[in-house]
Amino acid sequence: MELQLLNTLRDHNPIVFNIANFVTVQDVANGLNALGASPIMSAEVQEAETMVQIAGAVCINLGTLTTTQIDQMRVVGKLANQYHKPVVLDPVAVGAVPYRKEVALALLSDFQVDVIRGNAGEIAALAGMDWQAKGNDAGSGQGDLVEIAQACAQQFQCCVILSGPTDVITDGQRVVKVANGTPLFQRHVGSGDLLSSIVAAFTAVSPTDVYQAAQVACLVLAGAGELVASQLTADRPATFAIDLIDRLSLVTVSEIQTIAKVD
Amino acid sequence: MELQLLNTLRDHNPIVFNIANFVTVQDVANGLNALGASPIMSAEVQEAETMVQIAGAVCINLGTLTTTQIDQMRVVGKLANQYHKPVVLDPVAVGAVPYRKEVALALLSDFQVDVIRGNAGEIAALAGMDWQAKGNDAGSGQGDLVEIAQACAQQFQCCVILSGPTDVITDGQRVVKVANGTPLFQRHVGSGDLLSSIVAAFTAVSPTDVYQAAQVACLVLAGAGELVASQLTADRPATFAIDLIDRLSLVTVSEIQTIAKVD
Amino acid sequence: MELQLLNTLRDHNPIVFNIANFVTVQDVANGLNALGASPIMSAEVQEAETMVQIAGAVCINLGTLTTTQIDQMRVVGKLANQYHKPVVLDPVAVGAVPYRKEVALALLSDFQVDVIRGNAGEIAALAGMDWQAKGNDAGSGQGDLVEIAQACAQQFQCCVILSGPTDVITDGQRVVKVANGTPLFQRHVGSGDLLSSIVAAFTAVSPTDVYQAAQVACLVLAGAGELVASQLTADRPATFAIDLIDRLSLVTVSEIQTIAKVD
Numbered sequence: 001m002e003l004q005l006l007n008t009l010r011d012h013n014p015i016v017f018n019i020a021n022f023v024t025v026q027d028v029a030n031g032l033n034a035l036g037a038s039p040i041m042s043a044e045v046q047e048a049e050t051m052v053q054i055a056g057a058v059c060i061n062l063g064t065l066t067t068t069q070i071d072q073m074r075v076v077g078k079l080a081n082q083y084h085k086p087v088v089l090d091p092v093a094v095g096a097v098p099y100r101k102e103v104a105l106a107l108l109s110d111f112q113v114d115v116i117r118g119n120a121g122e123i124a125a126l127a128g129m130d131w132q133a134k135g136n137d138a139g140s141g142q143g144d145l146v147e148i149a150q151a152c153a154q155q156f157q158c159c160v161i162l163s164g165p166t167d168v169i170t171d172g173q174r175v176v177k178v179a180n181g182t183p184l185f186q187r188h189v190g191s192g193d194l195l196s197s198i199v200a201a202f203t204a205v206s207p208t209d210v211y212q213a214a215q216v217a218c219l220v221l222a223g224a225g226e227l228v229a230s231q232l233t234a235d236r237p238a239t240f241a242i243d244l245i246d247r248l249s250l251v252t253v254s255e256i257q258t259i260a261k262v263d
Numbered sequence: 264m265e266l267q268l269l270n271t272l273r274d275h276n277p278i279v280f281n282i283a284n285f286v287t288v289q290d291v292a293n294g295l296n297a298l299g300a301s302p303i304m305s306a307e308v309q310e311a312e313t314m315v316q317i318a319g320a321v322c323i324n325l326g327t328l329t330t331t332q333i334d335q336m337r338v339v340g341k342l343a344n345q346y347h348k349p350v351v352l353d354p355v356a357v358g359a360v361p362y363r364k365e366v367a368l369a370l371l372s373d374f375q376v377d378v379i380r381g382n383a384g385e386i387a388a389l390a391g392m393d394w395q396a397k398g399n400d401a402g403s404g405q406g407d408l409v410e411i412a413q414a415c416a417q418q419f420q421c422c423v424i425l426s427g428p429t430d431v432i433t434d435g436q437r438v439v440k441v442a443n444g445t446p447l448f449q450r451h452v453g454s455g456d457l458l459s460s461i462v463a464a465f466t467a468v469s470p471t472d473v474y475q476a477a478q479v480a481c482l483v484l485a486g487a488g489e490l491v492a493s494q495l496t497a498d499r500p501a502t503f504a505i506d507l508i509d510r511l512s513l514v515t516v517s518e519i520q521t522i523a524k525v526d
Numbered sequence: 527m528e529l530q531l532l533n534t535l536r537d538h539n540p541i542v543f544n545i546a547n548f549v550t551v552q553d554v555a556n557g558l559n560a561l562g563a564s565p566i567m568s569a570e571v572q573e574a575e576t577m578v579q580i581a582g583a584v585c586i587n588l589g590t591l592t593t594t595q596i597d598q599m600r601v602v603g604k605l606a607n608q609y610h611k612p613v614v615l616d617p618v619a620v621g622a623v624p625y626r627k628e629v630a631l632a633l634l635s636d637f638q639v640d641v642i643r644g645n646a647g648e649i650a651a652l653a654g655m656d657w658q659a660k661g662n663d664a665g666s667g668q669g670d671l672v673e674i675a676q677a678c679a680q681q682f683q684c685c686v687i688l689s690g691p692t693d694v695i696t697d698g699q700r701v702v703k704v705a706n707g708t709p710l711f712q713r714h715v716g717s718g719d720l721l722s723s724i725v726a727a728f729t730a731v732s733p734t735d736v737y738q739a740a741q742v743a744c745l746v747l748a749g750a751g752e753l754v755a756s757q758l759t760a761d762r763p764a765t766f767a768i769d770l771i772d773r774l775s776l777v778t779v780s781e782i783q784t785i786a787k788v789d
Contacts, residue, residue: 015661020549025548026549026553029549029550029715029716030714030715030763030767033715033763034763038660038663039662039715041548041589041590042590043591044591044625046593047623047626050622050624050625054622054661242765242768245763245764246764246765249713249761249763250761
């Protein structure tokens with residue numbers, strides 16, 4: 001894995017344009033900033049073209065969608081395709097909410113996405129496979145996670161990250177698993193949103209190989225979180241979130257290489 | 264008081280659907296998550312029915328209302344009644360802003376609320392009693408807080424929490440007071456919003472006795488805050504907020520029982 | 527400089543009405559609260575008049591503008607003029623996004639602003655001077671920052687704060703520079719938004735001398751940040767943000783006087 005992309009990202013400070021989940025937007029912006037990217041959030045379609053032009057990549061998050069925002073997502077997605085900017089889609093809660101699944105499928109037919117990042121329940125729903133999601137959470141199911149991720153990637157001809165205790169990254173054929181992390185990611189709201197935006201940041205500095213970008217993003221975030229958790233003596237989700245953002249600013253390629261569990 | 268409801272909540276991990284105040288939504292989501300509930304926020308009326316169906320309870324917060332959001336609140340409130348899901352209303356700033364009072368009264372006539380949680384200025388305004396609110400803050404007045412809370416509860420036939428240095432919880436007849444807490448709650452924005460959503464979380468695991476749920480919610484949050492404050496050596500509102508969320512994750516029934524000041 | 531305004535602010539606890547950037551709104555609210563002001567955020571034009579009436583000052587932030595919000599900004603700005611409440615404008619990203627520059631110029635022709643607070647790229651754009659902004663960031667250019675700030679102040683007949691490593695404060699003629707601060711302000715999203723709202727808080731207690739209020743606001747925030755940074759042993763942007771809010775609550779006039787670098 002080309003972990004040096006972390007240094008490339010810090011050198012280039014790419015702008016990531018986020019159509020954001022308003023619940024977690026502050027943490028996402030701070031996480032991107034700490035990592036070395038430059039976040040920009042916009043909710044107004046009239047500035048969509050400029051935002052896409054100045055951005056290195058786009059992250060579209062369905063977390064708190066509205067019909068107005070869906071219109072903006074459609075315009076932004078098409079513009080991103082037109083300007084050849086990578087697009088990451090975070091299909092929050094499509095496993096639990098049929099309306100969201102409809103919206104996500106419609107968007108996926110309107111423009112081409114480079115990476116879909118979701119939990120097992122979300123990726124299974126997009127792939128049309130059986131799974132019991134629970135609200136925003138992954139839920140539980142019997143399916144093979146690699147097969148689910150591959151089916152989703154093949155269907156939408158993109159890279160898929162099925163994130164969880166082990167992140168599964170696939171381009172439909174090849175598969176990489178990142179087993180780093182900590183259960184504290186599930187104890188803090190917005191870990192998935194942050195991952196999606198960090199994936200976008202890495203695609204901005206690796207637009208011709210988003211599969212590589214996706215892997216590095218997963219390993220950097222999971223590794224930083226694991227390093228933070230190893231120094232906490234109790235289950236402190238808010239302290240974890242603060243330390244995680246600090247660590248995204250400080251973590252080095254060699255620190256991550258030392259603990260990497262990549263398969 | 265049935266403090267064991269805290270363990271019940273952690274065992275059941277209820278989904279709480281919040282129509283949220285965007286100022287404090289991230290803290291509320293993290294607080295709910297830390298406590299053991301599963302927060303979901305939605306701003307789109309087209310997914311309202313699914314959200315109500317998957318939720319164990321609903322919390323409607325007027326903190327940053329818009330006309331679009333008010334329409335959503337009305338639909339969600341009626342659906343919650345239809346699906347027998349407990350509804351908590353947080354009437355932010357109805358004491359200071361006549362438009363908000365109108366909105367709150369209209370909503371209260373459109374659907375049945377199980378718990379209203381507000382400060383003295385807000386509860387007095389809904390009860391039609393004399394009080395000087397100040398913006399989002401409680402303000403000051405001469406009335407008896409128990410009488411104000413009871414009048415409000417009787418008028419809307421629901422449970423009322425008038426929160427402050429001492430929380431007054433009433434079903435219109437019975438009254439319980441929780442005297443735990445710390446002045447730091449007032450130094451951090453969103454303490455009231457968090458309490459309202461935590462009340463909703465407890466009603467989800469005690470839908471047939473929301474009066475009990477309201478008491479436990481007040482004691483758990485006030486107790487956790489008091490425990491945090493007792494370990495701070497200075498008036499640090501941001502550190503307090505972080506430690507509070509951590510503590511909501513860690514606090515046990517017996518820790519709270521030891522310090523409970525319930526009357 | 528009349529640093530005693532900090533004590534005046536804490537004595538008066540002024541309400542600051544913010545039309546907010548949703549990315550940073552929670553930090554801004556907590557920062558204002560910690561400092562000793564009382565934040566209120568509203569997104570609904572139907573309550574605009576009450577909000578302006580109860581507020582001591584208004585802060586209008588373009589950070590996540592929408593056409594609906596622009597309409598609200600126009601109404602609120604005119605009402606603030608009518609009720610003689612100071613208005614602070616934060617023209618986020620007008621240097622990078624032509625649409626935002628148009629919006630800002632239209633608003634500036636619709637009502638009178640007391641203070642404009644932006645980075646070099648934003649202030650240069652409003653003044654019609656040459657500069658390369660980068661997204662939300664200041665970018666780089668060759669112009670003299672004092673000349674840029676003065677030109678902007680003269681054009682809009684208001685006070686201008688061009689903030690950065692050194693803050694330049696001018697009423698178009700007089701100039702004060704505040705050289706306190708820390709690079710960590712740039713590592714945390716929303717430092718500029720917080721400064722703008724803190725400026726509004728100080729104008730609320732110094733409405734007849736907003737130039738004085740602007741200087742004190744810059745020095746208090748930059749000084750508090752410098753004090754925090756001097757105690758951090760590494761580049762920890764999230765810890766910085768938490769400690770900064772704590773410090774806004776604790777910092778004294780004499781602590782700031784001791785380190786003030788004002789020119």
